[in-house]
Amino acid sequence: MTTEIARRDDSRPAEPRIGDCRCGCDLDALPDGVVVVDADGRVLSLNTRAASLLGASAGTLAGVDARQAVPLQDLEGRSWWTCADPFGGLVTRTRISESLLVLPGGHEVFLTASLVRFVPRGPVQQVIITLRDAKARRRAEQKSSALISTVAHELRSPLTSVKGFTSTLLRRWDRFSDDQKRLMLETIEADTDRITRLVAELLDVSRIDSGRLELRRQPVDLPRLLDRHVDGLIAAGHPHERFEVRVHGTLPEVWADPDRVEQVMANLVENALRHGAGTVTVDLAPGEERPELVVTVSDEGDGIPEENYPMVFTRFWHTTRRGGTGLGLYVVRGLVEAHGGDITVGRAPSGGARFRFTLPAGAPDHVA
Helix, strand or coil: CECCCCCCCCCCCCCCCCCCCCCCCCHHHCCCEEEEEECCCEEEEECHHHHHHHCCCHHHHCCCEHHHHCCCECCCCCEHHHHHCCCCCCCCCCEEEEEEEEECCCEEEEEEEEEECCCCCCCCCEEEEEEEEHHHHHHHHHHHHHHHHHHHHHHHHHHHHHHHHHHHHHHHHHHCCHHHHHHHHHHHHHHHHHHHHHHHHHHHHHHHHHCCCCCCCEECCHHHHHHHHHHHHHHCCCCHHHEEEEECCCCCCEEECHHHHHHHHHHHHHHHHHHCCCCEEEEEEECCCCCEEEEEEECCCCCCCHHHHHHCCCCCCCCCCCCCCCCHHHHHHHHHHHCCCCEEEEECCCCCEEEEEEEECECCCCCC
């Protein structure tokens, strides 16, 4: 809501200013709170978001002394208006950098301010304050802190193992038999693979969060891709009878990134092996309501409690039996959604966990 800018004492017409909306701008369209303060220190205009952060309506704050309407304090209880002195200071100053401040009631906000001078080195005629709720930034910082903590924890164990075995082999090579050397080298290889997987997951999380995930789409033979992966798991020592792959009807053609689809399948199947029990069943079927391929991975274990369903695809979620970074299913959802599909979790008929994801059928528009 805006107020008309009054003429100054020198009888000059008031110049167009930010806040009077003569330029056609709509402050309410901005995601942050904006408060425009005039040269007399009174609120000239503010948007709905700012009024919400200040706990009042725009109509009641317009024209009020800014120190009362926007009673900002730093974390030590000092008035921002006194400490920052937006109308004083150097005549070349045009901006007050971001700072974390507190509103009455303990509500934290990030503030930046622009100082408007109608003539170079002249007095400040307007102070344009931008307010941003600190909660979202705090949550982002907590996520970053949790990510760093998780990565440090996951890296420490394999790196300690690699360091220990390599140091032992270098210093005492002649004291070990060939079988002992092979065992230590195999352990080193397994731990470096674990580190490589963690780094790959972190890169995928970064690409998904920033929207930079690239897909190299081509026709994908999912049954063949799945059979190849299952054969690899059997060769690695898993019993053949733990797997069942079922194809229902005629599957539609799917254009997808084969490496990314295999990554999704590998994560879901290996999670079922690690955390489930009994037979891991993979069903491939055409969509019933729209042209798509439906993939279901289920096991015969204890399943996932229904109250945990909303958290399964979030970062750092783990089952009660902790293992891994908790980023795998977050990445899986990102990869499926990048293809235009969706993924859900539920309970299998056998009582175990059931993951179901879809991939749109047909070629993308740019290659159709």
